[in-house]
Amino acid sequence: MLLLTPFNNHFVSNRRIISKQRVGARWKITREPVAKTPYDRMMERSDVSPEAKSKLQIIHESLSPLTLRTEIDQRRKKVFDEVNRHGKKR
Numbered sequence: 001m002l003l004l005t006p007f008n009n010h011f012v013s014n015r016r017i018i019s020k021q022r023v024g025a026r027w028k029i030t031r032e033p034v035a036k037t038p039y040d041r042m043m044e045r046s047d048v049s050p051e052a053k054s055k056l057q058i059i060h061e062s063l064s065p066l067t068l069r070t071e072i073d074q075r076r077k078k079v080f081d082e083v084n085r086h087g088k089k090r
Helices: 004-011 038-046 048-061 065-086
Strands: 017-023 026-031
Touching: 004 017, 004 038, 004 048, 026 038
Parallel strands: none
Antiparallel strands: 017 026
């Protein structure tokens, strides 16, 4: 079961990049003023059908950020334990 994608799409907010401009050797990046989750952005859009929004809302209500995060951390720990147990082979 995928865990990271639903967690990131429903519970991790971020600020999207609006524009990037090269200024000398650096980049000037303009971002959205308010951080939102992809789920929140989808629910605000007017071109998304009400049926799609209701399906997303049902999925969102069935998810628990604490449960998802706990499962992600357990799986991540299991992977790192395996790597540490076997070590790097050259």
